[in-house]
Amino acid sequence: xxxxxxxxKTKKAIRHALLRLVDKKTFARxxxxxxxxxxxxxxxxxxxxxxxxxxxxxxxxxxxxxxxWMIVTTRMTEKINVLTEKPDTLKIFATELFHYLDQEADLxxxxxxxxxxxxxxxxxxxxxxxxxxxxxxxxEEPVSFHVDYVMAYVTSAIVGMLQxxxxxxxxIPPEEMALLVVKINLxxxxxxxxxx
Amino acid sequence: xxxxxxxxKTKKAIRHALLRLVDKKTFARxxxxxxxxxxxxxxxxxxxxxxxxxxxxxxxxxxxxxxxWMIVTTRMTEKINVLTEKPDTLKIFATELFHYLDQEADLxxxxxxxxxxxxxxxxxxxxxxxxxxxxxxxxEEPVSFHVDYVMAYVTSAIVGMLQxxxxxxxxIPPEEMALLVVKINLxxxxxxxxxx
DNA sequence: GATTATAATCAACACAGTGTTCATTAAGCA
DNA sequence: TGCTTAATGAACACTGTGTTGATTATAATC
Numbered sequence: 001x002x003x004x005x006x007x008x009k010t011k012k013a014i015r016h017a018l019l020r021l022v023d024k025k026t027f028a029r030x031x032x033x034x035x036x037x038x039x040x041x042x043x044x045x046x047x048x049x050x051x052x053x054x055x056x057x058x059x060x061x062x063x064x065x066x067x068x069w070m071i072v073t074t075r076m077t078e079k080i081n082v083l084t085e086k087p088d089t090l091k092i093f094a095t096e097l098f099h100y101l102d103q104e105a106d107l108x109x110x111x112x113x114x115x116x117x118x119x120x121x122x123x124x125x126x127x128x129x130x131x132x133x134x135x136x137x138x139x140e141e142p143v144s145f146h147v148d149y150v151m152a153y154v155t156s157a158i159v160g161m162l163q164x165x166x167x168x169x170x171x172i173p174p175e176e177m178a179l180l181v182v183k184i185n186l187x188x189x190x191x192x193x194x195x196x
Numbered sequence: 197x198x199x200x201x202x203x204x205k206t207k208k209a210i211r212h213a214l215l216r217l218v219d220k221k222t223f224a225r226x227x228x229x230x231x232x233x234x235x236x237x238x239x240x241x242x243x244x245x246x247x248x249x250x251x252x253x254x255x256x257x258x259x260x261x262x263x264x265w266m267i268v269t270t271r272m273t274e275k276i277n278v279l280t281e282k283p284d285t286l287k288i289f290a291t292e293l294f295h296y297l298d299q300e301a302d303l304x305x306x307x308x309x310x311x312x313x314x315x316x317x318x319x320x321x322x323x324x325x326x327x328x329x330x331x332x333x334x335x336e337e338p339v340s341f342h343v344d345y346v347m348a349y350v351t352s353a354i355v356g357m358l359q360x361x362x363x364x365x366x367x368i369p370p371e372e373m374a375l376l377v378v379k380i381n382l383x384x385x386x387x388x389x390x391x392x
Numbered sequence: 393g394a395t396t397a398t399a400a401t402c403a404a405c406a407c408a409g410t411g412t413t414c415a416t417t418a419a420g421c422a
Numbered sequence: 423t424g425c426t427t428a429a430t431g432a433a434c435a436c437t438g439t440g441t442t443g444a445t446t447a448t449a450a451t452c
Contacts, residue, residue, distance in 0.1 A: 005449060006399050028224060028250065031438060042401050047440065054224065119311045125356070146368070147389070149357055149376060154385045156356020157349045160321070164348035172342070180345060188384020189350045193343070201420060202428050227409060238430045243411065 011049060013039040014056065019106055022114050027057070061120055064107060065127060071100055072131050094178030102174055105166060112159070113167045124162075125155035154185060207245060209235040210252065215302055218310045223253070257316055260303060261323060267296055268327050290374030298370055301362060308355070309363045320358075321351035350381060 017039035021030050032053055036043045050056040076093050101108055111120040129151050158181060165177055172180070184192050213235035217226050228249055232239045246252040272289050297304055307316040325347050354377060361373055368376070380388050 004399070006447090010400080032440090033438060043439090044402080044441085045400055048399075052439085115313070115315045117311070121317070146376060148364075149360060149368075150380060150385050150388045152356045152360035153353045153380055156359070157353035157385075160348045160352020160356075161345055163352070164345055168344075172345075180342060184346060184349055186384070186386050188382070188387065189346050189353075190382050191384065192346045200428065202418090206429080228411090229409060239410090240412085240431080241429055244428075248410085 007049070010039070010041055010045055013041055014046065014049070015060065015107075018056065019110055022110050026115050027053075027117065057117055060107060061111060061117075061123065064104060064111070065123060067100065067104075068097070068124075068127060069131075071097060072127075073134075076131070076135065090182055091175075091178055094182060095175050098174035098177050101162065101166075102170060105170060108162075109166045112163045121159055124159050125152075128155045128158055157185075157189075203245070206235070206237055206241055209237055210242065210245070211256065211303075214252065215306055218306050222311050223249075223313065253313055256303060257307060257313070257319065260300060260307070261319060263296065263300075264293070264320075264323060265327075267293060268323075269330075272327070272331065286378055287371075287374055290378060291371050294370035294373050297358065297362075298366060301366060304358075305362045308359045317355055320355050321348075324351045324354055353381075353385075 014035060017035050018030070021034055021038055030053065032046055033043060035053065035056075036046050050059070075096060111117065112124075132151070132154075161177075161181060161184075165172065210231060213231050214226070217230055217234055226249065228242055229239060231249065231252075232242050246255070271292055307313065308320075328347070328350075357373075357377060357380075361368065
């Protein structure tokens with residue numbers, strides 16, 4: 001499953017070119033030609049690897065989401081109610097997640113902060129939700145009336161905080177961010193606004 | 197300030213054409229030619245009113261945001277802490293908002309659910325935040341450490357619920373939605389998940 | 393280190409869509 | 423009704439697309 005060195009090199013060049021371009025103009029205004037000029041590769045080479053610029057973006061996204069899901073499923077093994085009883089475990093896990101986000105911050109910034117593709121937000125929310133469902137007990141009977149709305153609320157809120165974190169230069173360290181996310185979800189936002 | 201009937205007619209045709217097209221393919225894949233074919237107008241006519249398809253989208257967005265802001269500023273006059281003490285007033289106001297969203301649901305659906313432009317989410321969150329800041333007392337001293345993150349949390353969460361509402365055919369009536377948004381923000385999502 | 397496989401390049405292609413023009417036709421306005 | 427201006431249709435040069443076939447360059451394999 002190893003890749004030819006040349007392939008690795010051009011794919012890397014293409015990604016970095018895209019990252020640079022996305023700072024200058026909207027993804028919608030970026031052409032395949034732009035990307036190839038910036039990456040200093042032949043345009044034909046681009047089409048050897050991707051069908052178009054959307055395909056390129058799609059593959060970047062899928063890779064990030066796959067990695068996130070891998071972290072989540074291999075490291076977050078206990079059920080959700082056990083986790084809320086053991087906030088330390090939860091915090092350790094959340095920290096690990098934020099470290100990955102920090103590591104791939106350039107790409108996440110492009111996808112979540114720059115005006116690139118709205119669907120990534122939704123896919124990320126989907127991942128969070130899938131994970132919450134995976135961790136909740138199946139026999140979690142009565143539940144509130146509009147669970148789906150609460151889900152939409154929580155997942156969007158988390159992605160929103162992530163976006164804010166990335167947009168503001170990730171000044172808060174991963175550990176603190178993780179704690180903040182956990183706390184605000186447990187207490188609710190209003191309680192956070194007034195007192196500590 | 198009246199518009200020529202012909203102008204009104206073509207602008208309407210263009211909007212409806214866009215709404216129809218957006219159901220079939222991504223905005224990125226829709227061309228000005230597509231829109232004109234669908235609207236049954238000459239392509240030159242399109243350029244009489246908009247510089248390109250992005251300009252068209254931008255004008256639709258601005259109009260909706262302006263209207264939202266108008267509702268918010270003219271109807272929501274009391275300060276936020278007064279409002280939380282009078283949940284009825286808050287509910288009446290939120291209901292009015294949701295009625296407007298319901299009325300223009302096609303456009304909001306396009307902008308928030310269909311894969312069109314990620315920036316609208318942010319602009320909407322910006323509007324919500326601007327309004328919250330407008331309503332909060334200036335001397336609201338100590339406040340929690342990371343107010344900005346709580347803001348990002350709340351605004352994203354609200355837009356997320358909106359998105360879900362639109363995506364699911366707006367089955368919940370505006371009144372109930374308004375109540376749900378208010379309640380979940382006051383109690384926090386976790387309390388909503390377990391019991392009522 | 394020579395051989396082999398294949399990635400990258402280059403030039404060329406037809407094609408789709410853009411944004412603008414100008415003369416002509418049609419529709420709203422007063 | 424006549425005046426004004428919006429909409430049309432055809433043409434324009436131009437940018438970018440996606441694909442091709444032949445050629446060169448560079449990893450991988452022996």
